Amino acid sequence: MILLDINIWWAALPTLQKVYWIIAVPSTIVFLIQLILLFVGGDSDTDIDIDDISLEHGAGMDIFSVKSIVSFLMFFGWSGLAAAEGGLNAFGALLISFTAGLIMMLLTAWLFMMLIRLQANGIMKTETAIGSSGEVYLTIPPKKTGSGKVQIVVQGTLRTLDAVTDADRSIKTGETVDIIDTEGGVLIVLPRN
Secondary structure (H helix, E strand, O other): OHHHHHHHHHHHOOHHHHHHHHHHHHHHHHHHHHHHHHHHOOOOOOOOOOOOOOOOOOOOOOOOOHHHHHHHHHHHHHHHHHHHHOOOOHHHHHHHHHHHHHHHHHHHHHHHHHHHHHOOOOOOOHHHHOOOEEEEEEOEOHHHOOOEEEEEEEOOEEEEEEEEEOOOOOEOOOOEEEEEEEEOOEEEEEEOO
């Protein structure tokens, strides 16, 4: 009975409204899936992302991404449907739907850019350790003849990293060292006097 009512309702719709329905419903489903994936971590902030192909990478705000195009289609469909059912002619409904879609496309690009900026970047940059001090965990041989290990807080996390020294003596476990440079991810340290 319900299926028969839906078929009668669909057959009675003008072609323009059918087009708006066909655009609005699938794009809304895809948009909701994208939004859920963003919040549960199914999206990443990489330059080459299958989910976010852009025509203008590096511009800071990817207007022509998959997400923003889906939001354009979603608002194009729903606003066009509302305008058409509100009694506007085809041109008026098309103008309203295109404008609403364009505004939402820009807004979505901006919104997703802001959400991506909130994500933490887990890449450790050893260069940020320069100028700080740490404690020797494994003895560091003199004159860069080998490496030892140093425990240090880098970017708010305690890490144990490889370290070498230019000092004339070994730096023993438990000594405090100052990080003066990095070389290929290895800390260059000097003993604290």
